[in-house]
């Protein structure tokens with residue numbers, strides 16, 4: 003029977019199927035971090051159970067870790083406890099870990115792919131909603147709760163109810179300066195934060211096929227912001243080229259066998275999706291959010307909307323609340339919004355390609371007076387690669403801060419936070435109230451917009467820099 | 475998990491509807507690294523009010539929480555279930571539960587008994603009139619009993635069976651350990667490992 007990519011991967015992982023029960027699916031890779039794992043390990047300990055497959059499990063420290071003075075003990079006692087607990091649990095249960103200071107440390111969703119652990123057709127889970135990132139490789143990857151983390155540790159399986167499937171097709175060519183981040187923000191604005199609920203989204207179409215792996219990861223990463231459980235892109239030569247030679251990728255004959263299997267992983271021509279959404283790449287321009295959920299976004303060329311313009315009452319009320327929290331007035335051009343902080347990083351946009359793109363914009367320019375720019379590589383490897391290319395120097399010469407790897411200001415669990423009322427342009431994925439610090443105001447942007455905004459001091463795209471230079 | 479068949483104990487009447495998981499346990503209490511000890515966060519915002527029902531001496535030791543409609547809405551945090559359990563509650567009675575909360579409760583060994591709203595009201599009145607009222611929740615007969623009253627409650631068959639057998643999700647899966655091992659034998663050799 004004709005099947006979608008998601009259905010094929012699902013079927014290949016069914017360990018047990020019984021009428022009236024969820025399917026029991028095998029988990030190929032389980033990523034673990036310090037925030038959602040402690041109770042899961044404690045649960046194992048209370049029940050006297052081992053980790054079934056430590057060799058399919060890997061831990062990193064990311065959510066809490068400082069991005070300055072990483073050789074010193076973590077100052078915040080809660081953060082320190084979580085990190086130390088993870089280390090103890092990994093030692094006790096035999097789970098490999100990349101702790102702070104290790105060359106493979108970093109945000110869990112950056113580390114998996116860069117090690118070559120995330121491969122097409124796999125099932126990947128992690129106690130973190132942005133596990134959807136790994137779907138960029140044609141893996142079925144989704145976030146799970148702490149009890150499920152315990153279940154996977156104990157059994158390497160998960161009982162799951164079926165997802166529905168959605169196709170998001172983006173055809174055509176993206177204009178220069180338009181990035182994967184703009185695509186996904188446009189998708190979310192189109193289908194809403196709940197529009198993907200219960201679905202696995204497959205992103206397809208010529209605009210998606212033309213994207214690099216980094217860009218595909220950015221898109222799949224934010225599937226969750228559209229409410230979807232997971233996002234996927236069918237693997238192709240771009241995928242294989244990214245994987246070949248990575249530390250955990252298959253080698254030699256195994257590589258050939260793997261690629262043969264991976265080429266089968268695509269949605270059959272006559273397969274149907276439960277829902278289809280189509281966007282024209284040519285319509286997408288740099289996108290920014292103005293509100294407090296990721297669907298409250300508009301092209302940078304637009305103005306802050308008037309809540310009265312929303313027909314739907316709950317959307318209107320949400321907009322009113324958002325504008326009040328964000329301290330914005332209807333009709334203000336988005337380009338007039340001044341920021342205090344620019345954050346370049348996160349599992350959405352903290353990979354080498356993102357840093358390169360931002361550095362290109364900022365090279366030879368400076369961060370505007372009164373603006374603080376934080377550049378936080380997604381992993382130690384990304385940081386080292388950037389340093390090898392001299393990107394750190396570009397950022398530092400422009401007046402930006404060059405930090406160590408971690409989640410950082412994406413969620414402000416470490417000291418990297420916005421002060422109350424402070425406004426940021428952030429390449430991360432959530433603009434919820436207080437996400438980057440209590441009272442902080444977040445505008446989600448692409449790395450290009452982040453860099454241009456840092457230079458201008460107001461929300462801006464690289465195109466604005468010429469004009470800005472003209473004025474200066 | 476311990477099997478549960480009947481729970482008998484005193485009850486607390488929480489006359490509020492739409493109690494969301496942020497109210498059950500605010501985010502600041504989620505930082506613990508163990509599976510127990512979450513009772514200090516239970517209804518933390520309300521506990522600062524000395525008149526809050528849980529603060530009254532007669533509520534000490536109660537095992538049954540009788541709450542208004544739409545209990546457990548909001549974030550999916552399992553800590554909400556743990557906080558209720560750690561405080562000593564073994565069953566929550568309400569006329570409507572949020573789905574995710576109800577799922578989490580079943581997994582955590584906390585019984586969620588759905589009864590009609592008029593029965594909730596009668597139970598509230600009975601408990602408030604005499605806080606020493608013993609309430610019995612019987613999974614076998616799916617009934618809630620107090621004084622002279624008996625009302626039936628809803629719980630899905632699967633959750634009820636699991637609670638009565640004392641099986642957690644991991645136990646259930648481990649019953650199929652052979653299927654898991656057979657699957658592992660079929661996995662391609664080239665699939666990656668982390669060691």
Ligand code: SF4
Nearest residue numbers: 132348349409412413
């Ligand atoms: S970078 Fe942000 S979204 Fe990604 S894993 Fe860390 S906290 Fe979560």
